[in-house]
Amino acid sequence: MRLKVKDVDISVPGMYIAVLHMEEAEHLDIFASDRIRISKGKKSIVAIVDISESRKGIGPGEIGLFEEVLDYLDVKNGDSVNIEVERKPESIAHIKKKLKGMELNKHELDEIVRDIVANRLSDIERTYFVSACYIHELSLQETVNLTNSVVEHGGKLDFKKKYVLDKHCLGGLPGNRTTMVIIPIVAAAGYTIAKTSSRSITSPSGTSDTMEVLAKVEFSIKKIKEIVKKTNGCMVWGGTLDLASADDRLIRVEKPLSIDPEGIMVTSILSKKKADGATHVLIDIPVGKSAKIQNEKRALRLKKKFIEVGKRLGMKIKVIVTDGNQPIGRGIGPALEARDVLAVLQGGGPEDLKEKSVYMAGLLLEMAGVKEGLKKAREILESGEAYKKMKEIIKAQEGRPEIKIEDIKLGKYKHEVVTKKSGKVKHIDNELIAKIARVAGAPQDKMSGVYMNVRLKDKVKRGDVLYTIYAKSKRKLEFAQDIVSSSGVIEVK
């Protein structure tokens, strides 16, 4: 059957969608969510069908194509394409099997991942898979197989070294920019540590957002290899590398219900490490009332899982469970965090950020066989070697190595939140602090965010400043202030 292309003019990432009018669908005896193969010349693609019952829009004889399909086939409005009915992918049967509570084998999981990466599964079908993994937890072996498939069907880095170190922090503790202190320490000690990070999705800043204050973060795989060869380390955005791309498409359907099945979370983290070429990985699980993991029991269960799955994947994994009851460092938001990081590297800065970074860098060095790793890490930081290495990395990433802390600009509009009573700081709500920083503009406005003037257990007097909000515009500052007044962000007793 030949149909005339109509440009639908919107894009839906992660699926190839074609819209047919009801009449054409009836001719082909297909229904919404069935598949068709669309061909133009030598190019062809399998798309998921949406049925239009509309009076206008896509009419009989036409086929509406979303942007992803137009791009792939290189067709435009008015072009003629050929349509054939395709069978549903086999992976749908596997998803149904998992939904029934049965274990999936390596081949079945691989078909699911392959179809996700090829945009052959719809949102609804991926949601069924996530639901099934949420209720019928993935077994260790399923998690291993899933992770291997995700790595298989994505880009990979390979440094051909005995030790390629890496670290990961689970869940959004505001501030907590340890990565940017750890990488220079480990790299200065002579070990390879190629860190790819995400940009923030729901937090006020991701490592990539903060690093971007100092240097570029988007590079090709080739260029990343050069940076690491030159400096032993890097802090780049993983998004362009297409490492573990199946992952994004699962996360997309997890968001509406804020669901995060454990097996998929473990897969998501370890597949990226594996694709990064890591051999030894340190994982930090902060536990706290408003952290992602809220109790120690769950943290310990996860720890076991990470270690065992890592082992079967051929990676050595160490997990630390840390205090997640308050932000780490003083600044929250890209510029404020970059200031903290530079201060620590220059020998000052927030004590908690410094100590946590030294501790983690030390553990990483010990994983690579260094004796008294913690002592070594402290020496590297305090001697200025780490700062020197940071400047090398910033330079390699085409940034400004000589930037001074005071050159990092903060938002022009600021508001100090003061305590109405005297006492001790009893509770800090991480989620609300993050929300305030976001509404003030972070991470898009790099200079916006929150500076924590106090920490837990600090003694404060009526009128003391608890935290300071920075924003680029008066309007955003006011939005942020609205959240402050409506809720107890910091409790003083």
Next chain:
Amino acid sequence: MRLKVKDVDISVPGMYIAVLHMEEAEHLDIFASDRIRISKGKKSIVAIVDISESRKGIGPGEIGLFEEVLDYLDVKNGDSVNIEVERKPESIAHIKKKLKGMELNKHELDEIVRDIVANRLSDIERTYFVSACYIHELSLQETVNLTNSVVEHGGKLDFKKKYVLDKHCLGGLPGNRTTMVIIPIVAAAGYTIAKTSSRSITSPSGTSDTMEVLAKVEFSIKKIKEIVKKTNGCMVWGGTLDLASADDRLIRVEKPLSIDPEGIMVTSILSKKKADGATHVLIDIPVGKSAKIQNEKRALRLKKKFIEVGKRLGMKIKVIVTDGNQPIGRGIGPALEARDVLAVLQGGGPEDLKEKSVYMAGLLLEMAGVKEGLKKAREILESGEAYKKMKEIIKAQEGRPEIKIEDIKLGKYKHEVVTKKSGKVKHIDNELIAKIARVAGAPQDKMSGVYMNVRLKDKVKRGDVLYTIYAKSKRKLEFAQDIVSSSGVIEVK
């Protein structure tokens, strides 16, 4: 925030969708699947946000609206609308609760149904609900509460009679047009039986499709009441009545995986009966290898559930488990089935269709307190009273009461499938028979379908006709023949 409307020119039933450019979404600090309230003058609506990362399509300062939203707000391309951020509906938390395996109370289920009917839940969110109900089966009380909510949030019929009878057949047995014999018998006996039916979705014909060969089937609630008042019965399409409308939106997300959680299926059937005003309902569960319910055990479990849920809903329910191993009647497809029905009403026709209809009509009469209901049903059919009543109903539904069987035209192109060996008919594949009838054009081409020349256990000689395919066009006949040659539709041994 004010944005300029862009007409997206496609329609997605069951959701209100608005597309924002990434920049606007960042300003509002919202993500895909978050909610916004869109207002124009005094009208306002809550829509689900899709984020466009596209180079073209929806740009900054614009909002793309799907057809359903445009219609509701009565806005067009270039109009300016006002946007505010809305909280996610509470029902999402309830869905998550069910996903965790907890039982939902009346209020929680009601909020879910209300939000589904108001198009406030996305496909993904409804899929999570269906998954949860599939894996953590709905309890009896949950099913009762869900059904009551579905009835509550839809249209209703009410005949103010002690006995309002109804019947339902579970799952797609081809042919099986008993309804069109039962309704005239019961109505002729003086009982109210107002049957709303679906059109076929995946089968070669629904009762509405077949009835449409003889009369109109789309009427307003008011008109249906008039028809029933005049004749005691009706056979109309339920689609326009908006009875149990939450149901359609759940079915939409069940289809991709062909999943049918038992609780939702029971709700789906009983909510329509309740909304139809039924007091006494007979449910037929055909069991067979290629029927919807494949074993007796499952049929009996369902039977228990129907009866108990019906009781708590205030309806008296009787369930029969019948033979689903072959089609009922000879014709499959609207015209062929209508011929069978008229033949039975005129005293001839396929024996199995006649006997099953008399049996079911008899049980219905007995449920309404008639003694020796089966005998009574047979008398009404054989005396011609039922046929007379059918003509009354056809007339009331603005059809052709005096139509003769031979006036019902069949497809011009036909193909007889003959057996290559002699023996007994051992197996008939209902699904394949249905598929052949569909591909030949049923139900859209009313005159297309399959006529069964043999039944199970019939003795056949090499060269005897097993079944005949009718189609409107040569091309469709050829498509149907392709299926015949590739598979064992009827087994002779």
